[in-house]
Structure formats: structure tokens, C-alpha cells
Amino acid sequence: MNQAIIDIPAAEAHSAPARSAAHGGQQHPIRIYLWIWLLLFVFSVCSYMVDYFQLQGALRWTLILVFMMLKAGFIVSIFMHVAWERLALKLVILVPPLTLLVLIALMAIEGDYTFLTRIASFVR
Amino acid sequence: MTEHASTGVQTPQVLEGLQGVSADWSADKQAFPVPWGKAMMWIFLLSDTFIFTCFLTSYMNVRISTTEIWPNPSEVFALTVGGHHIPLLLIAIMTMILITSSGTMAMAVNFGYQRDRRKTAALLFATAALGVSFVGMQAFEWTKLIVEEGVRPWGNPMGAAQFGSSFFMITGFHGLHVTGGVIYLSVVALRVLSGFYDRKGTYETVEVAGLYWHFVDLVWVFIFALFYLW
Numbered sequence: 106m107n108q109a110i111i112d113i114p115a116a117e118a119h120s121a122p123a124r125s126a127a128h129g130g131q132q133h134p135i136r137i138y139l140w141i142w143l144l145l146f147v148f149s150v151c152s153y154m155v156d157y158f159q160l161q162g163a164l165r166w167t168l169i170l171v172f173m174m175l176k177a178g179f180i181v182s183i184f185m186h187v188a189w190e191r192l193a194l195k196l197v198i199l200v201p202p203l204t205l206l207v208l209i210a211l212m213a214i215e216g217d218y219t220f221l222t223r224i225a226s227f228v229r
Numbered sequence: 230m231t232e233h234a235s236t237g238v239q240t241p242q243v244l245e246g247l248q249g250v251s252a253d254w255s256a257d258k259q260a261f262p263v264p265w266g267k268a269m270m271w272i273f274l275l276s277d278t279f280i281f282t283c284f285l286t287s288y289m290n291v292r293i294s295t296t297e298i299w300p301n302p303s304e305v306f307a308l309t310v311g312g313h314h315i316p317l318l319l320i321a322i323m324t325m326i327l328i329t330s331s332g333t334m335a336m337a338v339n340f341g342y343q344r345d346r347r348k349t350a351a352l353l354f355a356t357a358a359l360g361v362s363f364v365g366m367q368a369f370e371w372t373k374l375i376v377e378e379g380v381r382p383w384g385n386p387m388g389a390a391q392f393g394s395s396f397f398m399i400t401g402f403h404g405l406h407v408t409g410g411v412i413y414l415s416v417v418a419l420r421v422l423s424g425f426y427d428r429k430g431t432y433e434t435v436e437v438a439g440l441y442w443h444f445v446d447l448v449w450v451f452i453f454a455l456f457y458l459w
Contacts, residue, residue: 131342132343133339135336135339138332138335138336138339139332141335142328142331142332142335146325146328149324149325152453153317153321155458156303156316157317159303165458169454170454173450173455176450177447177451180443181443181447184331184334184335184439184446185439185440186436191249191250191261191262192246192249193254193260194261194271196250197272197275198271201275202275202279205286208283208286209282209286212287212290213289213293215290217294219290219293220296224296
């Protein structure tokens with residue numbers, strides 16, 4: 106039975122990702138790519154405008170991060186076809202980078218600590 | 230259950246979701262139903278993600294911990310065009326160029342799977358050309374920064390010394406990736422043109438090259454937001 110699960114031609118009748126995998130690749134309507142392309146331009150212009158109009162403070166950082174994540178999400182899911190891959194591959198691609206959040210958090214705490222020590226010892 | 234037309238073997242349908250993950254990993258077969266080149270490219274890009282994140286995290290760390298003023302990127306990278314002072318102009322153009330190249334790359338992959346040799350090669354060469362113009366602009370930017378602004382990896386006249394080292398390390402490593410990508414895409418484009426992939430029977434190499442190129446664009450999204458805009 107296990108042998109049967111892996112029979113790729115059988116998958117063709119059932120799911121689009123398996124079908125494209127069986128044919129060795131990802132084929133999607135060009136319309137999707139053009140829309141995402143346009144969206145990426147719009148988001149890039151938006152993030153440039155944040156700097157052009159010199160928005161500052163929390164609003165600036167929020168907008169920068171939102172546009173950054175939107176652009177990254179569309180590139181990874183559509184242009185890099187992750188949206189159409191099987192979950193096993195998605196997990197391999199998306200889960201390990203989450204550990205980096207720990208590194209970022211630790212280094213932010215460390216940076217703050219170093220800053221405070223420097224202020225305390227050098228800037229009197 | 231479905232009958233396989235050619236063999237007559239009974240096969241259940243492919244499982245989705247977590248059950249699918251379990252089946253993909255536990256069955257006596259390859260775990261990822263994708264070409265091996267694609268799986269290996271993803272593993273490479275995963276490791277590259279860690280390298281770039283380490284660079285960006287160390288940049289964050291030195292920027293948080295310095296007691297000097299961080300040079301304002303909006304001012305440092307401003308250009309004066311026709312008497313007008315425009316902040317981050319060159320960087321905005323470079324961003325647009327890279328996004329345009331990502332679009333042409335996506336189209337190249339699409340035409341590759343349609344077995345349209347000439348359009349695929351043309352779009353690949355267009356992507357590589359946009360990459361070359363990106364690297365050219367980066368060379369211009371570095372020259373301006375080093376010669377006119379006096380930025381060095383160990384210091385600069387505008388503030389925190391770490392600005393230079395972070396900048397040269399991060400954009401330099403990214404520029405190296407773009408340069409490598411240009412060579413990679415040119416080789417693939419020449420092979421497309423020569424009918425290499427028609428003889429091989431698959432255009433998956435174009436998609437794998439596309440993954441690399443989109444990744445380079447993806448890294449730039451983060452550099453643009455975190456280094457230039459922050």
C-alpha cells in the first residue's frame with residue numbers, strides 16, 4: 106500500500122501540485138505573474154515614499170516592515186512557487202529560518218546591554 | 230482508489246496536509262517529489278538565508294550598541310539631479326531594476342515550460358542584462374561613497390565607524406550574488422538557445438536558476454528595508 110501512495114502518475118488525477126511535479130515543473134497562468142509583478146512595483150514605490158516624505162517614528166518602522174514582509178511573501182510564494190509545493194518541502198524551507206528569530210532577539214538584547222554599558226563607562 | 234491506466238495497479242490518492250508530510254517522509258522513496266536540482270537549490274538557498282541573516286543581525290547589533298550617531302542613509306545615498314536633491318534616488322532605481330528582472334525571470338520560467346526556446350532565452354538574457362546594470366550602479370555607488378564621501382570599513386566622517394563595515398559587507402556580498410547570478414543565467418540562456426534542454430527533455434534547470442535569481446531579489450528587499458530605509 107505504501108508503494109501505491111508514491112505512484113506519481115496516480116497523483117495526476119487528484120492534485121495540481123502533484124501534477125506539475127510529475128511533469129518536472131511548475132506551470133501557471135502568466136496573468137498571475139504579471140499581477141504579482143505589478144504589486145511588487147506598487148509596494149516598492151510605497152516603501153520609497155515612506156523615506157521621500159520623511160515619515161518618522163513608529164509609523165515609519167511599521168510601514169517599512171509591512172511593505173518588506175508583503176514583498177518577501179509574494180516573491181517566495183508566487184515567484185518561487187512555494188505556494189504550489191507540497192507541505193513536506195514547504196516545512197523544510199520555512200521552518201528552519203524561524204530559529205533565526207531567536208538569534209535576532211538575543212542580539213537585540215545584547216546590543217542594548219552593550220549600549221548601556223558603554224554609556225555607563227565612557228560617556229560621563 | 231484509482232486504476233493506473235498503463236499498469237492496472239490500484240493506487241490510493243495522494244495525501245495532503247500533515248498526513249501527506251508523514252507519507253512523504255515515511256514511504257520508501259524520495260521525500261520531495263521535485264527534481265533533485267530543485268531540492269538541492271532550496272537547501273543551498275536555506276543556508277544562504279542563514280548567512281545573510283547573520284550579516285543583517287550583526288548590522289542590527291552594532292547599530293544598536295554604538296554610542297556614535299548613525300549616518301542617515303537617506304542623506305548619504307541622496308543624489309542631486311538637475312539641481313534637485315532627491316533622497317535615495319539611486320537605491321530606488323536599483324530596487325526597481327531588480328524587481329523588473331524578477332518579473333522577466335518568472336516569464337522566462339513560464340516560456341521554458343511552454344518549450345518556447347527563443348522567448349525563454351531572450352527573457353533570460355534580459356534578466357542577466359538587468360543584473361549587469363544593477364551591479365554597474367552598485368559600482369557607481371561604492372565609488373561615490375569611497376571617493377567623495379570618504380567612507381571606509383573602519384570609519385567615515387559622518388558618524389559611527391560601523392556604518393562602513395556593515396555597508397561594504399552586506400551590499401558587497403549581495404553584489405557578489407548578483408554577479409554570480411548573471412554568469413549562471415547567461416550559461417543557462419546559451420544552453421536554452423542551443424536546444425540543450427530540448428535534448429534533455431526538461432526545462433527544469435530554468436526554474437532552478439529562477440529560484441536563485443528570485444532569492445537574490447528577496448535578499449535585496451530586506452537590505453533595502455533594513456539598511457537603506459531604517
